[in-house]
Amino acid sequence: MSEKSEPLWKGFIGTWLLDPASGQYEQGEPPRSGSYRIEEAGGRLAFHMEWIDAAGEAHAASFTGTPDGKPEPFAGGDLADALSVTPVSRRELNSAAYWKGRERMIASRQLDDDGGAMRVIQAVRLPGGERPTNIAIYLRGH
Numbered sequence: 001m002s003e004k005s006e007p008l009w010k011g012f013i014g015t016w017l018l019d020p021a022s023g024q025y026e027q028g029e030p031p032r033s034g035s036y037r038i039e040e041a042g043g044r045l046a047f048h049m050e051w052i053d054a055a056g057e058a059h060a061a062s063f064t065g066t067p068d069g070k071p072e073p074f075a076g077g078d079l080a081d082a083l084s085v086t087p088v089s090r091r092e093l094n095s096a097a098y099w100k101g102r103e104r105m106i107a108s109r110q111l112d113d114d115g116g117a118m119r120v121i122q123a124v125r126l127p128g129g130e131r132p133t134n135i136a137i138y139l140r141g142h
Contacts, residue, residue, distance in 0.1 A: 016138035
């Protein structure tokens, strides 16, 4: 497969390790540590996150989506009923969560120039119109 025909999300595939000092959090406390793994299987992308919160508790979350920008059903309880994954460019991969057709959260993943670091910017839309945003940098794992 030539470089031009590779999918836009190819540079995001792999394991990423949180740089704990990089966090800028407007909602919640920054985690002590964390990892982010993105995989491709069968035309879908799987996102796996694990982290240790500020209190030392371990957490994990995963979701999958078709990278075509179209919302698809998602079992997110009262938080989200649909999710989209949108490859914007070779350096930006976004996902959004929706509830009853309204966007509630967007996560933008942005690669640096050499693909060795990924900035994750997550913004939540609160009912009052506020948009608290958390930013963290992940470094490519080996």
